[in-house]
Amino acid sequence: xxxxxxSESKGEGKEVLREKLKRKLALVEAALYVAGRPLxxxxxxxxxxxxxxxxxxxxVEMLAREYANRNTAIEIxxxxxxxxxxxxKSEFAPYVKKLIKRPLLSPGPLKTLSYIAIxxxxxxxxxxxxxxxxxxxxxxxxxxMGLITIEKRGRSAMLRTTDYFAxxxxxxxxxxxxxxxxxxxxxxxxxxxxxxxxA
Amino acid sequence: xxxxxxSESKGEGKEVLREKLKRKLALVEAALYVAGRPLxxxxxxxxxxxxxxxxxxxxVEMLAREYANRNTAIEIxxxxxxxxxxxxKSEFAPYVKKLIKRPLLSPGPLKTLSYIAIxxxxxxxxxxxxxxxxxxxxxxxxxxMGLITIEKRGRSAMLRTTDYFAxxxxxxxxxxxxxxxxxxxxxxxxxxxxxxxxA
Amino acid sequence: xxxxVKKPFYLRPPWNILFELxxxxxxxxxxxxxxxxxxxxLEEMKKMGQIDFRASGVALDSxxxxxxxxxxxxxxxxxxxxxxKVILDYVPPPLIVPLRHELTSTTIRHLLEVLDxxxxxxxxxxxxxxxxxxxxxxxxxSVIVPQVEYYLMEIEIQMERLYATLCNMVKxxxxxxxSKLIKGLPRLEAIRTFIxxxxxxxxxxxxxxxxxxxxxxxxxxxxxNAEAPRx
Numbered sequence: 253x254x255x256x257x258x259s260e261s262k263g264e265g266k267e268v269l270r271e272k273l274k275r276k277l278a279l280v281e282a283a284l285y286v287a288g289r290p291l292x293x294x295x296x297x298x299x300x301x302x303x304x305x306x307x308x309x310x311x312v313e314m315l316a317r318e319y320a321n322r323n324t325a326i327e328i329x330x331x332x333x334x335x336x337x338x339x340x341k342s343e344f345a346p347y348v349k350k351l352i353k354r355p356l357l358s359p360g361p362l363k364t365l366s367y368i369a370i371x372x373x374x375x376x377x378x379x380x381x382x383x384x385x386x387x388x389x390x391x392x393x394x395x396x397m398g399l400i401t402i403e404k405r406g407r408s409a410m411l412r413t414t415d416y417f418a419x420x421x422x423x424x425x426x427x428x429x430x431x432x433x434x435x436x437x438x439x440x441x442x443x444x445x446x447x448x449x450x451a
Numbered sequence: 452x453x454x455x456x457x458s459e460s461k462g463e464g465k466e467v468l469r470e471k472l473k474r475k476l477a478l479v480e481a482a483l484y485v486a487g488r489p490l491x492x493x494x495x496x497x498x499x500x501x502x503x504x505x506x507x508x509x510x511v512e513m514l515a516r517e518y519a520n521r522n523t524a525i526e527i528x529x530x531x532x533x534x535x536x537x538x539x540k541s542e543f544a545p546y547v548k549k550l551i552k553r554p555l556l557s558p559g560p561l562k563t564l565s566y567i568a569i570x571x572x573x574x575x576x577x578x579x580x581x582x583x584x585x586x587x588x589x590x591x592x593x594x595x596m597g598l599i600t601i602e603k604r605g606r607s608a609m610l611r612t613t614d615y616f617a618x619x620x621x622x623x624x625x626x627x628x629x630x631x632x633x634x635x636x637x638x639x640x641x642x643x644x645x646x647x648x649x650a
Numbered sequence: 651x652x653x654x655v656k657k658p659f660y661l662r663p664p665w666n667i668l669f670e671l672x673x674x675x676x677x678x679x680x681x682x683x684x685x686x687x688x689x690x691x692l693e694e695m696k697k698m699g700q701i702d703f704r705a706s707g708v709a710l711d712s713x714x715x716x717x718x719x720x721x722x723x724x725x726x727x728x729x730x731x732x733x734x735k736v737i738l739d740y741v742p743p744p745l746i747v748p749l750r751h752e753l754t755s756t757t758i759r760h761l762l763e764v765l766d767x768x769x770x771x772x773x774x775x776x777x778x779x780x781x782x783x784x785x786x787x788x789x790x791x792s793v794i795v796p797q798v799e800y801y802l803m804e805i806e807i808q809m810e811r812l813y814a815t816l817c818n819m820v821k822x823x824x825x826x827x828x829s830k831l832i833k834g835l836p837r838l839e840a841i842r843t844f845i846x847x848x849x850x851x852x853x854x855x856x857x858x859x860x861x862x863x864x865x866x867x868x869x870x871x872x873x874x875n876a877e878a879p880r881x
Contacts, residue, residue, distance in 0.1 A: 274522075282524035282543040286749045287550040299546060323473075325481035340753070344481040347498060351486040356756035358595050359764060366765035367772070382772045398552040416552065421758045438762050487752020539749040551749065561744030569742055580737040620745060637742040 276300055276311050277318070284312075284328060284338035289419055292335050305334075312336050356420070357393070364390035368400055368411050370434050372427060376402070376409040475499055475510050476517070483511075483527060483537035488618045491534050504533075511535050530621045531628075563589040567599055568612050569633050571626065575601065575608040659698070660705055665691050668712040669705075679719040688713060703867065704860070706841075707848050805849065812846045813855055816871050823872020831869065 283291060283299045296308040316328040316336070325344045329337055340348070357365065364387050368374055380387050391411065394400045399417045403410045418425040423433055482490060482498045495507040515527040515535070524543045528536050539547070563586050567573055579586050590610065593599045598616045602609045617624040622632050660669060665687060667673055691709055695701060819826055828847075832840040847869065850856045857870035 278524040278543065279546055282539055282547045283550055285525055285751050286539055286547050287552075288751045288753070289552075291550070295550065299550075325477040326484055338751075340481055340485055344477065347478055348481045348485050351482055351490070351494065351498070352753045352755045354487070354752055354754050355760070356754040362756065362761065363764040363768050366761045367768045369761070370765060370769070382775055383768070396552070421761060423758070434762070434765070437758065438765060441759075441762055442766065484751060485753040487750040536748075537750065541746065541748070544746075544749050547749070558744045561747070562741060565742040565745045566739075568745070570739075577737075581739045581741060619748070621748060633742070633745075636745075 273311075277315050280308075280312050280315050281338075284315075284336065288338075289416060290331050290335035290337040292333070296336070309334070357397075360386065361390040361393050365394055365399060365413075365417075368394070369413050369417065370431060370438075372412045372431070373403075373410045376411055379411060472510075476514050479507075479511050479514050480537075483514075483535065487537075488615075489530050489534035489536040489621060491532070495535070508533070528621070531623050534618075536621060559585065560589040560592050564593055564598060564612075564616075565633070565637065567593070567610050568616070569630060569637070571611045571630075572602075572609045575610055578610060658702075658705065659694055660691060660709070665694075665709070668709045671712055671715065674716070674719070679716050679723065682716055684713045684716055700865070703844055707844070710845065805846070808842075809846050809849055809855075812843065813850060816856065816869065820871050824870075826869045826871070828867035828869060 279299055280296055283296060287295075293305040293308050293312075296312055297303060297305060300308055300311065302308060312328070313330075316330065319326065319328045319338075325341055326338060327341050329339065331337060356362070364379065364383050367383060368379060371378075376391060379391065383390070391400070391402070395402055398414055399420075401412050401414055403412070412427070413430070415425050417423075418430060423430045478498055479495055482495060486494075492504040492507050492511075495511055496502060496504060499507055499510065501507060511527070512529075515529065518525060518527045524540055525537060526540050528538065530536060563578065563582050566582060567578060570577075575590060578590065582589070590599070590601070594601055597613055598619070600611050600613055602611070611626075612629075614624050616622075617629060622629045660666070667677075667682060668687060668691070688709060691706075695705075816826065816831075819831075828844070832843055835843065847856065847858060851858045855871075859868045859870065860866070861868070
């Protein structure tokens, strides 16, 4: 009571701090929820408008603990290289699978994407040659969705898949390894198919 | 102590019931999380493996209350015709919008969409006249995303929004009701905007 | 001198279009086959055994004019279409998109299924490409579109060169016969020289006069210009 003003302002400060923390937790939750993919600490920093990765890390780990304590169907996990993801606990997947109806992409753009993935880095010109002129729109959509990058090189443009693409399909982020993985699965599928057709 | 067995089983029963309830809440949460669109009580019944819509309603409303009490970034809303949806509270949208990798979001096509919605059924010709030639691309994109249907009638084409559109924006599937709802939302937005501009 | 002059063949259809340009106002220049007209014009003249350079010059000038008209029409076609009339109607503001997480159903399996199809298509395309073995579908654009600017630039230089030669030949001023000027030159070169002379005459650098009987053209240079009758 000696310094009532200060103590009062401290009390206020605590309240404000708690509200601020709550808001930060909500912002990280919002980010993880709408992104639907792993976010890096840099991503979270930019949402929290802070430059301190430590601060961002504290917030997201606090949120992850909160989710763990609630023990419901959704979890927040830390992945390798300090990325965080909100996801459905896998044990619930079989029960709700039938509700997942929306494809990532319609067949046209998906075809173009698969072609870029296996032939990357590939020039836009070549993609158009093989896939036709409508592929211009596909490339635009794929770029907007963050599935590919377009790198201008003089008059030509080179296309590559992004880390997001690799993460989505559970493939290696290293392009050489990814292409090997894709080819391996493709060969296995083709041989399985031909065996089935032979049978 | 007269009926120890019974009382024991009752105690067990409570524990079991609590666990069962928790699991049901988690199932509904899982369903709403993966669907990303409003789910009807029938949808929830099929996930909960019950035929009682009342039971399903109780569970989802309990979950909605829980979310409301937590007061974070995500909410569960009840829409018209007893449908429920999980979504980000709109106040958080501006902060995390940039993390979304879906191509729907540019204002041009959205404007064309809201115009079609409020004037439907409307001819493609009329939409082009009002919105300009670039609206051809908008119409194509909206069609691809399953938000509108194009019905050929001789040489003209009539545009309408789909049920998916109604679900996506949390509007009634009945066109007359939807238009009324839309007008209300859009009027509110316009007046909010003009207030902001006046301020 | 005969009073009744027989109408020359080229004033009859189809060649008359080259000599009566006012008729062009009524027809599309694209319906005129310049190559055919000029070829048949030359053949016809050859049959008659008499080369009329005046008619040839006019025919050439008209052809160039028709060609220019065609080019202008082409350029006109390339003008962007007028923007469609915008009809005013209340356009509501864009709808606010609710942000929801939604799992998508596309798996690596779907990706590979379509990849298989795309690769098959790629193989077909490569085979087709190899079969056609780089044969160009269209001729080189320079074959279709003559390099007008280059030609015009070139013509200035050629004119200067010819004028210098002429001045040199007459040592300042004098008269030269056309046949002497083109002696030993190949036919095409002779025609080119004639066209250059027409340009020079148009700029009043030289005078041209043709003898009715022999058909010989006399070129007057220098101070003789003023008195020389024009063609």
